[in-house]
Amino acid sequence: DTGVSQNPRHKITKRGQNVTFRCDPISEHNRLYWYRQTLGQGPEFLTYFQNEAQLEKSRLLSDRFSAERPKGSFSTLEIQRTEQGDSAMYLCASSFSGGGAFFGQGTRLTVV
Amino acid sequence: DAKTTQPNSMESNEEEPVHLPCNHSTISGTDYIHWYRQLPSQGPEYVIHGLTSNVNNRMASLAIAEDRKSSTLILHRATLRDAAVYYCIPPNQAGTALIFGKGTTLSVSS
Numbered sequence: 001d002t003g004v005s006q007n008p009r010h011k012i013t014k015r016g017q018n019v020t021f022r023c024d025p026i027s028e029h030n031r032l033y034w035y036r037q038t039l040g041q042g043p044e045f046l047t048y049f050q051n052e053a054q055l056e057k058s059r060l061l062s063d064r065f066s067a068e069r070p071k072g073s074f075s076t077l078e079i080q081r082t083e084q085g086d087s088a089m090y091l092c093a094s095s096f097s098g099g100g101a102f103f104g105q106g107t108r109l110t111v112v
Numbered sequence: 113d114a115k116t117t118q119p120n121s122m123e124s125n126e127e128e129p130v131h132l133p134c135n136h137s138t139i140s141g142t143d144y145i146h147w148y149r150q151l152p153s154q155g156p157e158y159v160i161h162g163l164t165s166n167v168n169n170r171m172a173s174l175a176i177a178e179d180r181k182s183s184t185l186i187l188h189r190a191t192l193r194d195a196a197v198y199y200c201i202p203p204n205q206a207g208t209a210l211i212f213g214k215g216t217t218l219s220v221s222s
Contacts, residue, residue, distance in 0.1 A: 033210060040213040042199060043156060056209045091155055093210075098144055100158035101210055 005106035006092050012110045013082055020078045021107045025094030032075050034067055034102060035091040043091055050097070051076060080109045114143060118200055121217045132185040132216055134200030139180050143203030146210060147185045148194040156212070157183065157197070195220045199201045 005024040011020050025032050030051050035043035046065065048056045051072040064082075069075040079086055089108050095101040115178045136145070146161040160167055160174045162183070167174040173186040174219040177220040183202075187194055 003142055007169065031208075036211070042150075042197070042215055045209050045211050048209040050208075093156070100161050101148075103155040106155050 004092055004094055004102055006107050008107060010104060010108050010110075012112060015082055015083055015084060018078065018080045019109065020083060021090055021092075022074050022079075022085070022107075023075045023077070023092030023094075023104060025074070025092070026102055029094035029096055030072070030100075031095045031097060031101070033093040033095075034075070035075050035093070037089045037091060037106075038087075039104055042103035079109075082109075084111045087111045090101055116200055116202060116213045118213065118216045119196075120214070121165040121219065121221045123221065124187075124194075126191060126220055126222050127189050129217065130187040130190045130194070132187070132198050132200075133180045133182065133216065134184070134202075136200070136202035139202045140193065143208060144198075145174070145176060145180070145183050145203070146201040147172070147183075148199045148210075148212070149194075149200070150215075151193075151196045157196075159198070181205075190220045192220050192222060196219060 006023045031063045032049045034046040037043045045058050047067045049069040052069050065076045087110050089106045091106045093101040093103040115138045144161040147159040148156045149159050150156045152174050160172050162174045162176050175184045197215040197217050201210050
């Protein structure tokens with residue numbers, strides 16, 4: 001197993017466009033998390049899945065953000081109508097229930 | 113959610129032990145207490161987690177107070193590569209998501 005994989009690693013998009021990121025967790029990990037991180041700040045929780053069920057979603061997450069984990073394996077995070085304030089590193093992590101979470105390398109989004 | 117208090121920063125010398133404290137006096141729930149760290153320009157890295165008793169692994173030790181209202185991450189011999197932001201994450205009543213705070217920035221000098 002090569003760990004948590006995120007694609008793409010970098011994304012530059014124009015304001016107003018939609019973007020989608022993919023996360024492939026460690027095999028058999030039932031929990032999957034999405035975070036956003038900007039420079040100098042800690043990771044900000046976005047949403048969390050247990051298997052295919054989205055159990056928690058941050059109140060800070062606007063309706064432009066949506067995440068799916070259709071078969072309980074990989075997950076996608078979509079941002080619609082991107083804004084410059086969405087520029088950040090988007091991190092994915094996975095874990096077993098009760099276990100430590102392992103993070104991917106992240107997708108760096110730049111909205112121009 | 114559990115309010116977490118960590119020192120903003122700490123300093124250590126190489127080869128010396130480091131004790132990183134975390135106060136989570138409003139802890140609720142019975143889930144694990146997690147610690148992560150983030151090295152410069154890298155994603156967060158799992159360090160250790162525990163429930164009630166002290167835990168050890170190859171990276172660190174975790175001492176958990178009997179009432180679970182505080183915990184201490186122990187690096188037995190700090191190295192320059194241990195310079196990072198260390199995050200303590202207690203369980204939160206709202207759910208089981210891992211919520212990061214501001215963490216403690218550890219500096220290690222040679």
